[in-house]
Amino acid sequence: MLEIRPLGLDGVLEIVPKRFGDARGFFVETYNEERFSDAGIDLRFVQDNHSHSAAAGILRGLHYQLPPRAQDKLLRVVRGRVFDVAVDIRRSSKTFRKWVALEISAEKGNQILVPKGFAHGFVTLVPDTEVLYKVTDTYSPQHDRSIRFDDPAIGIEWPSLSGEFQLSDKDLKAPTLAAAEVFA
Numbered sequence: 001m002l003e004i005r006p007l008g009l010d011g012v013l014e015i016v017p018k019r020f021g022d023a024r025g026f027f028v029e030t031y032n033e034e035r036f037s038d039a040g041i042d043l044r045f046v047q048d049n050h051s052h053s054a055a056a057g058i059l060r061g062l063h064y065q066l067p068p069r070a071q072d073k074l075l076r077v078v079r080g081r082v083f084d085v086a087v088d089i090r091r092s093s094k095t096f097r098k099w100v101a102l103e104i105s106a107e108k109g110n111q112i113l114v115p116k117g118f119a120h121g122f123v124t125l126v127p128d129t130e131v132l133y134k135v136t137d138t139y140s141p142q143h144d145r146s147i148r149f150d151d152p153a154i155g156i157e158w159p160s161l162s163g164e165f166q167l168s169d170k171d172l173k174a175p176t177l178a179a180a181e182v183f184a
């Protein structure tokens with residue numbers, strides 16, 4: 001019922017729940033605590049988020065919350081497509097500053113699990129993209145942090161889209177990884 005694929009960094013997973021298609025369309029259990037637990041994913045989600053991005057090229061990230069309010073995130077796309085990125089920001093990790101990326105789309109019905117200790121971001125690939133995600137701690141502005149999406153020390157190979165990326169002021173002013181407060 002759950003297809004799980006490690007993406008090459010500690011605990012960052014692609015998850016594809018089984019989709020039951022029929023002449024009417026489809027049904028899918030997008031999250032089932034028991035099935036996730038059976039797959040070794042024991043997380044307690046306490047908040048659901050929904051973001052709508054009107055255009056392609058809207059980039060949100062790289063974001064994370066610091067301990068003690070760090071969040072695991074389980075993200076899926078219900079309309080459109082995103083290029084989704086997770087970056088290891090644990091200074092003691094052997095994969096510190098390494099990143100992985102995955103296309104997540106409504107059509108594929110896939111999800112990404114981004115554990116605590118990772119910065120997360122995505123860029124939309126088509127207009128009117130809607131992203132839903134569950135997090136394991138509630139929003140804490142005091143612990144909310146950003147890192148520059150284009151930090152050369154990380155070197156994310158974002159897709160080249162026509163036109164400039166659109167970012168929030170907060171993300172445009174984000175520090176580099178070297179200047180950011182991250183995980184030990």
Ligand SMILES: Cc1cn([C@H]2C[C@H](O)[C@@H](COP(=O)(O)OP(=O)(O)O[C@H]3O[C@H](C)C(=O)[C@H](O)[C@H]3O)O2)c(=O)[nH]c1=O
Binds near residue numbers: 063073168170
């Ligand atoms: C994240 C969050 C935000 N907000 C408020 C704060 C701002 O007034 C407004 C927009 O927040 P922000 O610009 O941080 O939203 P995004 O740029 O979509 O941020 C998210 O995008 C990337 C992809 C992430 O991984 C994070 O989960 C999250 O930071 O919503 C809340 O009230 N609760 C929340 O949990």
